[in-house]
Amino acid sequence: xxxxxxxxxxxxxxxxxxxxxxxxxxxxxxxxxxxxxxxxxxxxxxxxxxxxxxxxxxxxxxxxxxxxxxxxxxxxxxxxxxxxxxxxxxxxxxxxxxxxxxxxxxxxxxxxxxxxxxxxxxxxxxxxxxxxxxxxxxxxxxxxxxxxxxxxxxxxxxxxxxxxxxxxxxxxxxxxxxxxxxxxxxxxxxxxxxxxxxxxxxxxxxxxxxxxxxxxxxxxxxxxxxxxxxxxxxxxxxxxxxxxxxxxxxxxxxxxxxxxxxxxxxxxxxxxxxxxxxxxxxxxxxxxxxxxxxxxxxxxxxxxxxxxxxxxxxxxxxxxxxxxxxxxxxxxxxxxxxxxxxxxxxxxxxxxxxxxxxxxxxxxxxxxxxxxxxxxxxxxxxxxxxxxxxxxxxxxxxxxxxxxxxxxxxxxxxxxxxxxxxxxxxxxxxxxxxxxxxxxxxxxxxxxxx
Numbered sequence: 477x478x479x480x481x482x483x484x485x486x487x488x489x490x491x492x493x494x495x496x497x498x499x500x501x502x503x504x505x506x507x508x509x510x511x512x513x514x515x516x517x518x519x520x521x522x523x524x525x526x527x528x529x530x531x532x533x534x535x536x537x538x539x540x541x542x543x544x545x546x547x548x549x550x551x552x553x554x555x556x557x558x559x560x561x562x563x564x565x566x567x568x569x570x571x572x573x574x575x576x577x578x579x580x581x582x583x584x585x586x587x588x589x590x591x592x593x594x595x596x597x598x599x600x601x602x603x604x605x606x607x608x609x610x611x612x613x614x615x616x617x618x619x620x621x622x623x624x625x626x627x628x629x630x631x632x633x634x635x636x637x638x639x640x641x642x643x644x645x646x647x648x649x650x651x652x653x654x655x656x657x658x659x660x661x662x663x664x665x666x667x668x669x670x671x672x673x674x675x676x677x678x679x680x681x682x683x684x685x686x687x688x689x690x691x692x693x694x695x696x697x698x699x700x701x702x703x704x705x706x707x708x709x710x711x712x713x714x715x716x717x718x719x720x721x722x723x724x725x726x727x728x729x730x731x732x733x734x735x736x737x738x739x740x741x742x743x744x745x746x747x748x749x750x751x752x753x754x755x756x757x758x759x760x761x762x763x764x765x766x767x768x769x770x771x772x773x774x775x776x777x778x779x780x781x782x783x784x785x786x787x788x789x790x791x792x793x794x795x796x797x798x799x800x801x802x803x804x805x806x807x808x809x810x811x812x813x814x815x816x817x818x819x820x821x822x823x824x825x826x827x828x829x830x831x832x833x834x835x836x837x838x839x840x841x842x843x844x845x846x847x848x849x850x851x852x853x854x855x856x857x858x859x860x861x862x863x864x865x866x867x868x869x870x871x872x873x874x875x876x877x878x879x880x881x882x883x884x885x886x887x888x889x890x891x892x893x894x895x896x897x898x899x900x901x902x903x904x905x906x907x908x909x910x911x912x913x914x915x916x917x918x919x920x921x922x923x924x925x926x
Contacts, residue, residue, distance in 0.1 A: 479512070480505040483524055490529075494577030496802060500584050500827060501528060503834075507909035510898050523917045530583065532556040534630055535576070538604055540622040542615050552623050554602035554630055554638075555583040560919040562596035563634050565855060567641030569603035570619075570648065579603055581802070582641075585826055586855070588912030589848040592887045593856040600636055602627070608643050609760075620651035628656050633664040633865070639858050640669040642801065645715065646681070650674075665865025668858035672870075677861035679876035680854075685719025685799065685824060686877070687853015687884045688845075689727065692795055692822035694888035695843035695904075701819065704728035707793040709813075710747070711735045711786065712800035713756045713763050716824045716851070720797050721747055733788045735800065736763040739780075740787040743773040792816040799824030807832030814840050823847035834905065841902060849887050849908040856883045 484502055491497060505524070512518055534554040541547055553576060556564045566586040569579070579601050587599030604623060608616055631638060640649050649669045656666055663675075670676035679686075689703070696702055708729050710717050713736045721731045725746075733742050734752060741747070741763055751769055755761045767775050776787040789796065789809040796818055798805045802825065810833035813821070821837055822845040823829065829837070837844040857880055864870055887908070894914075895907030920926075 479519075479524075480509065483528060487528060491577075491580065494575075494580060496581035496827070497577045497584065499803075499831065500581040503827075503831070503905065504584070504588065504909050504913070507906040508913055510906075511910045511913065517921060518917055521917075521921050523920055526920065527558065527587065527913075527916070528584075530555045530557045530580065531559060532630075533576075533580075534602075534627075536626040538606070538619065538622050538626070540615075540619045543612055550604045550606045550619070552602070552604045552626060553579045554627060554636070555579050555600060556630070556636055557583040557599045557601070558587045558916060559598035560916050560923060561591060562598050563632075564600035564636035565590055565597040565639070565858065566600040566602070567639045567854075568644045568648075568652075569601070569641040570606045570608055570643030571603070572605055572607045574603045574605045578802075582826055585848050587916060588909060589852045590855055591912035591915040592849055592891070592908060593852050593859065593883055594886060595856060595859040597637075597855070597859050600638075601641075602638060603641065603644075606643070608648070613647070616648060617651045620648055621655040624652050624655040625659065628659045631656075631666055633666050633862070637665065637858070637862060638667050639855070642714065645669075646671055646676075665862045668861045670861070675861075675865050677857060677864055677876060678871065678873040679880065680857050680861055681715060682719040682722065683857035683876075683880055684716045684851050684854030685721070686723045687856065687880055688716070688720050688797060688799065688822050688824040688850050689723040690853065690881050690884040691845045691850040691888055692797070692820050692843070693727065694885050695822065695845055696795075696820055698888075698892065699843060703795060706730065706795055707732055709733045709788055709791060709793045709796045710824075711740075711788045711798050711804060711828075712825065713752060714799075716854075717797075717799040718749070718752060718756065720799050720824050721749055721752070724797075725749065729795070732793070733791060734763065735786070735788045737778065738762050739764060739775055739777040741766050741773055741775055742787075742791055743770060745770075745772075789813050790816075793818060795820040795822070797822050797824050798828035800828065801825055802827045803830050805829040805833050807836060809833060810836040814842070819843060821845065822850045824851050826851065838903060838905070843902070844904060845888075846905045846908055848912065849891055849904060852887055853880050853884055856880060
């Protein structure tokens with residue numbers, strides 16, 4: 477039995493029914509094999525065994541009251557995975573599909589993503605199986621306050637700094653941070669993604685989407701290509717997708733799709749960005765309403781599309797940006813993208829491509845940016861927000877965006893250089909995993925057992 481297989485088998489026994497976590501761990505372990513053979517220190521110090529188990533897993537009940545006086549109970553999570561490089565850092569996700577396995581997969585990915593930024597931050601993730609959709613502002617406020625009542629004792633500006641994720645935007649961050657201040661009596665940078673008037677950073681809202689596009693730009697430039705003038709596919713209609721679309725337009729590209737849980741829009745004239753912001757950021761309306769303003773656009777309801785595929789990936793384009801959720805891009809979707817001339821895939825979401833899809837992209841030799849590298853712009857800018865909070869200042873947008881662009885270029889360069897060490901310069905999965913792993917593993921060895 478191989479070392480990696482034994483690790484995964486033990487993981488399945490100790491953490492049952494956590495398929496997303498197994499998938500993330502298997503991908504990382506497959507990449508690390510050559511590095512583990514090259515440097516025996518990592519095995520001698522039990523680095524993999526220590527990395528694969530979180531330093532702390534916090535599971536708690538969240539009891540809250542709806543507007544009619546009914547009591548509801550949800551599960552809350554915070555998984556503090558690794559703090560070798562600095563305070564734990566990772567978002568909070570409020571979504572009915574949240575489970576322990578989802579949170580652990582996200583937290584495990586966060587270790588390597590945060591390490592890739594070169595910034596002093598560890599890896600964590602949290603959330604709850606609460607669905608904000610259809611809830612009033614008052615209900616969301618009460619839920620956030622109940623959630624923070626438990627979480628506040630485990631976080632702090634130099635301990636653990638949560639941020640937003642799916643279902644947790646500026647509104648939810650506001651309620652969470654307000655209650656944290658009330659409970660702790662401290663005004664500090666304990667949560668990132670805050671409003672601009674109370675400690676937030678310019679550019680944070682755009683960072684994950686912008687960073688994802690910057691990473692694609694670097695991948696294509698290395699192949700003497702560019703995004704300018706090319707048609708692009710984007711999935712999702714949330715924060716990451718919206719600002720991926722915005723940056724694509726700024727760089728001269730032409731995004732023609734977006735999607736939500738109900739269906740996909742294809743607009744051959746280019747996605748109407750201002751309308752998308754209006755529907756999703758301001759009105760929180762279903763994407764199908766796009767047709768009221770652009771009746772010539774094509775809308776494909778999710779239930780009308782064959783199982784095992786996604787309509788957003790079936791159009792001709794040069795670059796694709798999966799920005800919705802994990803495992804949204806299947807093997808059959810990858811085949812469709814390649815058949816339609818795709819040359820670049822940059823992951824804006826966390827692990828949005830299935831294992832089969834990733835294998836097809838690597839076999840085809842296209843430019844493929846894995847999520848832990850391509851979507852690291854969000855956490856990188858969160859750390860820039862932490863810097864601003866520590867100095868009681870706020871940087872101009874141009875400075876934040878300049879830092880972001882430089883960080884994404886550096887992640888690409890270091891990941892490419894590491895992949896080239898092993899004779900696979902285009903395998904950025906291997907390059908990113910080993911680059912992030914080295915930084916964390918070396919810190920763990922130097923600091924001793926903890």
